[in-house]
Amino acid sequence: MSPQTGRFQPVDRLRRSVEFQQVIHRGRRVTGAAFVVVCAERRDRPDATAQTRLGITVSRKVGNAVVRNRVKRRIREWFRAGREPLGPGIDLIVIGRLAAAGLRFESFAGELTRLSSAAVHSARRAGVA
Numbered sequence: 001m002s003p004q005t006g007r008f009q010p011v012d013r014l015r016r017s018v019e020f021q022q023v024i025h026r027g028r029r030v031t032g033a034a035f036v037v038v039c040a041e042r043r044d045r046p047d048a049t050a051q052t053r054l055g056i057t058v059s060r061k062v063g064n065a066v067v068r069n070r071v072k073r074r075i076r077e078w079f080r081a082g083r084e085p086l087g088p089g090i091d092l093i094v095i096g097r098l099a100a101a102g103l104r105f106e107s108f109a110g111e112l113t114r115l116s117s118a119a120v121h122s123a124r125r126a127g128v129a
Contacts, residue, residue: 008076014055014091023055023091028123032115034100034108038093039119050089054079058096071096078109085113086120 014020027040042050056075058068075094086092094116100108 008054008080011051012053012079014053014093019053019091020055020057020093023093027091027093028119028126030115030119030122032111034097034103034111035115036095036097037112037115037119038095039116039123040091041123042089042091052083052086052088052090052092054083055091055093056096057093058100062096062098063101067101068096071100074100074105074108075112078112082109082113086116090120090123092116092119 014023022043023038023040027038029036029038031037042053054076056072058071060068062068062071075096079092094112103111
């Protein structure tokens with residue numbers, strides 16, 4: 001069992017459709033076999049105290065409700081445990097693909113870490129984050 005990493009609070013989430021659309025529109029996209037990660041700087045609070053937030057999308061193509069919810073739970077667990085290297089004031093959207101359902105957690109977390117680091121690096125280099 002993994003160590004407890006705290007709750008996924010409402011301030012940690014992208015909740016409204018408008019927030020998702022803003023990140024998709026102005027963010028940088030990095031694509032992998034199991035995930036698509038989109039990263040953008042928070043415009044509402046671009047200071048160093050701004051919370052890093054996560055939005056998750058997993059379509060029905062990935063599987064039934066049980067499979068989709070498992071993928072989402074794993075994404076949230078990865079985010080709780082590994083958000084520190086991303087830095088403050090980042091909005092991150094993770095789109096789960098079909099391949100995500102079959103990954104073991106170590107591979108799952110490794111690919112998410114790699115893709116999110118690349119997305120944040122790309123966004124900062126382009127001036128989006």
